[in-house]
Amino acid sequence: MTPTFAELTTMRVGGPTADFARATSTDQVLDVVRRADSAGRPVLVMSGGSNLVVSDQGWDGITVQVASNGIDISGTTVRADAGADWDVLVAETLAQGLAGLEPLSGIPGSVGGTPVQNVGAFGTVTSDVLRSVTVYDRRSGAVSEWPPERCGFGSHRQSAFKHTDRYVVLSVAYELRRSTRSVPLTFAELVRRLGIEPGATADTSDVRRVVLQLRRERGSIYDPDDNDTWGVGSFFINPVLAAVPEQARESPTYPDVNGTKLPAGWLIQHAGFAPGYGRDWGRGSVALSSKHALAVTNKGDATTAEVMAFAAHIRDGVQARFGIRLGPECDLIRCSLDDAPSGRQPSAVPVP
């Protein structure tokens, strides 16, 4: 029996995959993907399933779950296989006296998922300490090590690995610091809880403790026993705009290389959708997290179609209020917020 995406993802929706391979080493990942490509079979590469929503029809190709989990620490250089659990890596580096990843504690998913959207939290992004990404190019068949400048980071949550199935991340290397002091911290609530000035540092173990506490309070740590966390974290991406519409002038703004970034959570709440909204909407199977208006959550037996309809309802409400159209931060496979069937369709032969 192959698993369903309801079983493979933290949103816990989605139909079955026709074929499934759990690859526990880099060689296995390469072997499975190369064989599928030579057979002309569609391939979906995933790992923790914490940023992925797949249609109720499922996936009629092979799903490769990357589960290679080696971690190698040599001096201040840390290299981890793509399938290694992200938070296990963060905890291990801190235990070894290495600083740099502490503000990124508690983020679900794998090491290989992190360069895909340059994962970040509390004012830090993984590219801050990235040394290289080892990548398999399904088009050329080559494995190569990419320096950070080749990875297309820059604008919020973007990278060369997002919205494409051409590249498979095999491992990631980070350059950390031998220290028990954190990076300088600026995120307001984090520095307040730590009792430090913005821009100051703190003990890395204190940063991890407070970050985990804040994440728990916001429902941002995935808990299989708590349906308030069954989602993809931030469902919508913070919009980056060339010009901020007049209706949104009260919103906080942040600079981005491509314009001005606005917090999607603020827009959602100020469009009238409070945390917990949705219990009286439709069957009540999908709702915003009771702790966090940016998280769309499955209350138990939701379908992908219901998640899409609810997310479209939120998106449309924000557009009506602010004239800003939100888009998903997570990867939608064969599903979309629009009526027309779309979403990413991973291909057998990767296209440019």
Ligand SMILES: Cc1cc2nc3c(=O)[nH]c(=O)nc-3n(C[C@H](O)[C@H](O)[C@H](O)COP(=O)(O)OP(=O)(O)OC[C@H]3O[C@@H](n4cnc5c(N)ncnc54)[C@H](O)[C@@H]3O)c2cc1C
């Ligand atoms: C409760 C919760 C809180 C979250 N908080 C945050 C947060 O604070 N900050 C943040 O940035 N994100 C957050 N996320 C999103 C998610 O945790 C990250 O995006 C994570 O890095 C995804 O990793 P994954 O292994 O689960 O990827 P998956 O969900 O398995 O895959 C996500 C995407 O990456 C691709 N992918 C995965 N592995 C590979 C690989 N080896 N090679 C090529 N492509 C690959 C998949 O094809 C897909 O497009 C949160 C999610 C949840 C559920």
